[in-house]
Amino acid sequence: MIHVIAGxxxxxxxxxxxxxxxxxxxxxxxxxxxxxxxxxxxxxxxxHGLSHAVFGGAAASAVMNVNYFVGAGVWGIASGVIIGRIAxxxxxGADAAIGVVTTASFALGLALLNRYxxxxxxxxxxxxxxVLGVKTIDIVAVSAVAILSVVIIVALYRAFLFATFDPEVxxxxxxxxxxxxxxLMGLLSLTILVTMRVIGTLxxxxxxxxxxSIARMLTNSFARMLWISPIIGGVSAFVGMxxxxxxxxxxxxxxxLTGTLMxxxxxxxxxxxxxxxxxxxxxx
Amino acid sequence: MIGEVLVECxxxxxxxxxxxxxxxxxxxxxxxxxxxxxxxxxxxKTTLLKAILGxxxxxxxxxxxxxxxxxxxxxQVETVDWNFPVTVLEVVVMTRxxxxxxxxxxxxxxxxxxxxxxxxxxxxxENRHIRELSGGQQQRVFVARALFHRPELLVLDEPTSxxxxxxxxxxxxxLADLHDExxxxxxxxxxxxxxxxxxxxLVCLNLEIIxxxxxxxxxxxxxLERTFGAPxxxxxxxxxxxxxxxxxxxxxxxxxxxx
Numbered sequence: 149m150i151h152v153i154a155g156x157x158x159x160x161x162x163x164x165x166x167x168x169x170x171x172x173x174x175x176x177x178x179x180x181x182x183x184x185x186x187x188x189x190x191x192x193x194x195x196h197g198l199s200h201a202v203f204g205g206a207a208a209s210a211v212m213n214v215n216y217f218v219g220a221g222v223w224g225i226a227s228g229v230i231i232g233r234i235a236x237x238x239x240x241g242a243d244a245a246i247g248v249v250t251t252a253s254f255a256l257g258l259a260l261l262n263r264y265x266x267x268x269x270x271x272x273x274x275x276x277x278x279v280l281g282v283k284t285i286d287i288v289a290v291s292a293v294a295i296l297s298v299v300i301i302v303a304l305y306r307a308f309l310f311a312t313f314d315p316e317v318x319x320x321x322x323x324x325x326x327x328x329x330x331x332l333m334g335l336l337s338l339t340i341l342v343t344m345r346v347i348g349t350l351x352x353x354x355x356x357x358x359x360x361s362i363a364r365m366l367t368n369s370f371a372r373m374l375w376i377s378p379i380i381g382g383v384s385a386f387v388g389m390x391x392x393x394x395x396x397x398x399x400x401x402x403x404x405l406t407g408t409l410m411x412x413x414x415x416x417x418x419x420x421x422x423x424x425x426x427x428x429x430x431x432x
Numbered sequence: 433m434i435g436e437v438l439v440e441c442x443x444x445x446x447x448x449x450x451x452x453x454x455x456x457x458x459x460x461x462x463x464x465x466x467x468x469x470x471x472x473x474x475x476x477k478t479t480l481l482k483a484i485l486g487x488x489x490x491x492x493x494x495x496x497x498x499x500x501x502x503x504x505x506x507x508q509v510e511t512v513d514w515n516f517p518v519t520v521l522e523v524v525v526m527t528r529x530x531x532x533x534x535x536x537x538x539x540x541x542x543x544x545x546x547x548x549x550x551x552x553x554x555x556x557x558e559n560r561h562i563r564e565l566s567g568g569q570q571q572r573v574f575v576a577r578a579l580f581h582r583p584e585l586l587v588l589d590e591p592t593s594x595x596x597x598x599x600x601x602x603x604x605x606x607l608a609d610l611h612d613e614x615x616x617x618x619x620x621x622x623x624x625x626x627x628x629x630x631x632x633x634l635v636c637l638n639l640e641i642i643x644x645x646x647x648x649x650x651x652x653x654x655x656l657e658r659t660f661g662a663p664x665x666x667x668x669x670x671x672x673x674x675x676x677x678x679x680x681x682x683x684x685x686x687x688x689x690x691x
Contacts, residue, residue: 188516310526313516317577320485320505321527368561370517425515 159393168279168346171286172385172403175343176355178294180381181301182339183360184373185332188312193243196353197250198333199340201227203275203349207257211264217289221341227253228337229330254349277348277400279389289342297335301374304328309370347400355381358407362414365422384410435463438501438585438616439484443493446479453479455640456493461585461618466611468628469620471637472660477620480637481505481587484618504578506588509571509595514563521545521558524577548576552606568599572606579610586610588619592627600626624651624675647673 159165186195202224209219230249301308310318311328319325340352347355359381363373388403395402415422439461446454454476461467461484469477482488483495485505504527518526524545525537537545549558552572557565562573571591578586591607592600604627611617621627628634629647636642636650636659643650643659651673656664665676 306526306528309518309522313513313518313523313526314507316487316511317505317507318526320487320503364517368517369519370522373517425517 159390164280164282165393167282167284167287168399169386169389171282171290171343171346172279172389172399173382174287174290174294175339175346176359176385176403177378177382178290178297178339179343179347179352179355180359180363180378181294181297181374182332182336183356183358183381184363184370184377185308185312186336186356187360187364188370188373192353192357194246194333195336195340195356197246198224198228198336199344199349199352200254201250202337202340202344204253204255204257204260206344207260211260216345217285217341220344221338223253224337224341225334228333275348275350276398277344277346277351279346279399281345286342286345293335293338293342297339300331300335304331305371308332313370347403351400351404354404355385355407358404358411359384362407362411364425365414365418368425380407380410435465435616436498437462438465438498439495440497441480441483441490441493441495444483444490444495445492446476446483446488447491448479452491452639454483454637457641459635459641459644461616463584463616464614465616465618465633466607466631467618467633467635468631469618469635469637470622470624470628470659471620472622475638475659477622477637478589481589481618481620484585485587498584501585502581502583503585503587504581504583506571506574506578506586506591508590508593509567509574510590510593512562512570512574514570517561519559519561520549520554520565520573520576523562523573524548524558524580527577527580545576545580548579552576552579566599567595568602571595571599571603575606575610579615583615585616585618588617590621591619592621592623597626604630624656629672629674651675 159169183195186192202220205220205223205227206216208214208223209216212219227249234246234249307318307323307328310321310323311325315325315329336356343355344352360373360377362380363377366376367373384407385403388406389399391397391406392399392402418425437460439459441457441459444454444457444459445452457480459480469480471477479488483490484497485503486497521537521542525541528541546555546558549555552575554569554572554576557569562570565573575586575588578588586607588607591603595603600623607617607619619627629651632646633644634647634650635644636655638659638661643655651666653664653666656666656675662677667674667676
């Protein structure tokens with residue numbers, strides 16, 4: 149029995165694992181929180197594109213020897229605001245515009261790393277995430293963004309709700325919708341920035357979409373979604389990270405697969421009611 | 433007695449990019465008015481309402497509003513995402529975004545919201561999801577949201593679009609009651625017989641204002657043809673104009689030949 153318990157607690161003996169699981173759990177909860185807006189606003193493609201855009205910034209900052217958080221942060225927030233504006237103003241087909249902007253940024257990042265970086269290792273770490281590289285600064289960064297997101301969303305709860313549900317009437321009623329949208333895109337960019345090193349560019353959009361979709365199947369209340377989704381995100385990240393140690397699989401892939409399993413279970417258990425609720429979500 | 437001016441448009445034109453949506457509009461809305469804007473699709477009805485609401489800025493002329501005018505806006509129900517996870521109560525209180533910001537609905541807000549819901553016949557439905565309501569109830573929830581901050585002017589975009597006859601009657605009675613209670617109303621509609629003919633004042637719009645007056649004065653074949661670009665006949669039934677599609681007889685004859 150003692151051996152079993154000792155075996156189960158083995159991963160926690162390693163500092164890198166403890167750092168990784170802390171960042172992953174907070175990242176899961178944070179993505180779950182912002183994922184509510186991503187899912188309800190039909191922005192999952194934007195989340196996917198944004199993570200690719202941030203990759204360009206990460207590569208550029210590595211090549212130019214600029215701090216990752218500064219370089220990728222500025223790049224990511226700028227991309228987020230541009231994407232938000234394109235999507236809102238419908239200047240050209242939003243999907244096409246986002247595809248061009250973000251994949252161009254992604255391609256630029258790849259080219260820069262090929263030409264000047266320690267290409268293979270850096271690219272794999274950014275694309276698929278890595279728990280080995282997680283440092284204390286990552287824990288501080290993801291915690292700071294999580295606290296900032298919670299404070300902003302709670303403090304401006306109704307403006308966020310109104311601007312998400314009915315942006316036109318919200319604007320008329322005095323809500324600064326463009327400002328709220330820019331704020332949301334900024335938070336989303338920051339979230340991707342601080343979680344990308346663990347989850348990776350390619351899988352982060354799944355962490356934005358899966359917990360919120362599960363929460364939507366479980367409740368008809370926006371307020372409840374805002375706490376159910378982060379719990380699901382945090383739990384799936386914790387469990388996925390923990391299992392990845394024993395299964396010897398990629399942490400980010402195991403986290404997403406854990407979330408997917410939860411999705412399938414909830415989808416089956418909630419039946420028609422759950423399916424009806426998520427059938428109205430856009431771009432899932 | 434002539435009411436206080438709430439909104440005044442003077443030679444107002446609005447455009448999307450460089451395309452004019454409404455041109456040289458002169459319109460005055462006074463306290464106590466109950467005005468219907470009628471016109472075909474694309475005639476500028478919604479643009480005019482948006483200019484009044486302040487979400488579009490005129491490219492020519494100007495619009496002046498009574499200082500601190502409180503307006504409530506009811507959008508077309510067809511634009512609402514009925515799957516969105518909100519309850520009736522959450523919809524009603526969300527207009528107080530700039531006052532009550534936190535998720536918690538205060539006791540006072542709840543009491544105010546329940547009062548408005550009760551008044552609109554929605555008592556006991558505050559915790560229901562918006563999708564679970566009937567068509568008439570759904571429309572009234574959005575009227576309740578607009579009424580929640582006690583507007584002086586209620587603005588409704590196509591309030592009877594896509595609703596059945598019973599719901600249309602409910603909406604009409606509700607608006608008449610609100611008007612009796614002192615709320616000024618402006619709405620857009622292309623429903624001539626079901627809604628427009630019952631209103632005290634109609635503005636016929638097709639890029640420009642074609643006519644402005646009572647239904648009896650403006651619902652004439654000439655004005656309606658200029659407004660809608662199609663021939664229409666007008667009958668009078670019980671003192672009220674009833675519009676008949678001008679091509680109806682021709683179509684009926686062709687159909688009878690097919691029978």
